[in-house]
Amino acid sequence: DTLQKAVTREMFKKRYGNVFEGPKEWQEVKTSGGMxxxxxxxxxxxxxxxxxxxxxxxxxxxxxxxGAKLLALFGDSITTDHISPAGSIKKDGPAGEYLIGHQVRPVDFNSFGSRRGNHEVMMRGTFANIRIKNEMLGGKEGGLTKYDGETLSIYDAAMKYIAANTPLIVVAGKEYGTGSSRDWAAKGTNLLGVKAVIAESFERIHRSNLVGMGVLPLQFKDGMTRQTLGLKGDETFDVSGITVLKPRMEMTVAIRRADGKKEEIKCLCRIDTLDEIEYFRNGGILQYVLRSIAKTTRKAA
Incomplete structure (x- = not known):
């Protein structure tokens, strides 16, 4: 009885009746309005x-x-934090240079995690973890790669490949994409022009996220690895079977060495379900959802 007298319906009606209006400070925030x-x-x-x-x-x-080129050659246990770090932004890296170019002082850089709403920052931070090791450079730490014999940041090299309409792939070892289910690890990979990731095994959620961003996950078969293949980073890759994709089908990857020698290997397509096939066919889950909404809207009109 005491509780019923102390807590009344009118209290809730008064408190939540204008909840979307917000306090005075909220109402004074300037907005552009519109839908x-x-x-x-x-x-x-x-x-x-x-x-x-x-x-x-x-x-x-x-x-x-x-005609895909190798953007990076990684070892085992590459985490989502290796792929898309959430920590501090270096002033001498691509993301830091972008911010400085937009009149942001290094003291105000904040972190990658805080700037995840800006793809220009996040794609520059992809594969930019200071501890990531690209085996194309002998295991040197940092987000670096080889482009036409020159050492560049992975971002800068990717932009050169995109400008030349050259597709890219990433090759890695076991447990690729472990760690937190960081969506930008897949988004950034997509924005760098990576069309496929070939690994010995994938973390479950990151594999799904790659598919959701239109990046093809392929798994080495029969004990094959980057090491048994002797990959160096100067190879060119063709992946066939994409035009007739089925879940977990066997796909052919043709590898052309710098000396002209060619080798074909079989990989397992790690698009695991028919729904994922549909996402991939649309270019990613975002495009799939937008097209689905548009179709529903047109039918209702």
């Missing part, structure tokens, strides 16, 4: 991501990968 968000081109925290730019109404059939 859609108006992107601020000068913001270094939130930018319009490019996932839907020039996206056709209907998905285009995925094509086989031809």
């Amino acid at each position: 859609t968000y108006k992107w601020d081109p000068g913001s270094t925290y939130v930018q319009n991501p490019p996932y839907f730019i020039d996206m056709p109404k209907e998905p285009q059939a995925p094509q086989d990968i031809k």
Whole structure:
């Protein structure tokens, strides 16, 4: 009885009746209004991501990968923090240089985690962990790779490959993508132009996230590894079978060495379900969802 007298319905009605109006401070926040968000081109925290730019109404059939170059050659247990670090931003790295170019002082860089709404920062931070080791460089630490014999940041090399319309792949060892289920580990991989990741094994969630971003996960078969293949980083790769994808099908990867020798290996497609096939066919789950919403809206109109 005491509780019923002390806590009344009117208290809740009064407290939550204008909950969406917020306090005075909230009401004084200046906004642009409207039904859609108006992107601020000068913001270094939130930018319009490019996932839907020039996206056709209907998905285009995925094509086989031809003439791909190796962006990075990694060992075992590459974590999502190796792939997309959430910590501090170095001023002499691609992300730091981007922020400085946008008049952000190093003391105000904040962290990758705080800037995850800006793809320009996050893609520059992909594979930029200071402890990640690219075996193309003899295991040297840092987000570096080889491009045409020159040592560059992985981001800078990826942009050169994208400009030349050259697809990219990443090769790794066991347990690729372990750690927290960090979505930017897959998003950043996609934005760097990586079309496939070939590994000895994948962490479950990261494998799914790669598919969700339109990146093909392939698994070595029959005890084959980057080491048994003697990969150096100057090879060129073709991946066939993408035009007729089925869950967990066997796919052929052709490797052309720098000396002209060619070798074909079999890999297991780690797109594991029919739903994932549909996501991949659409270019990723984001595109799949947008097209699904658009179709539903057109039917209702």
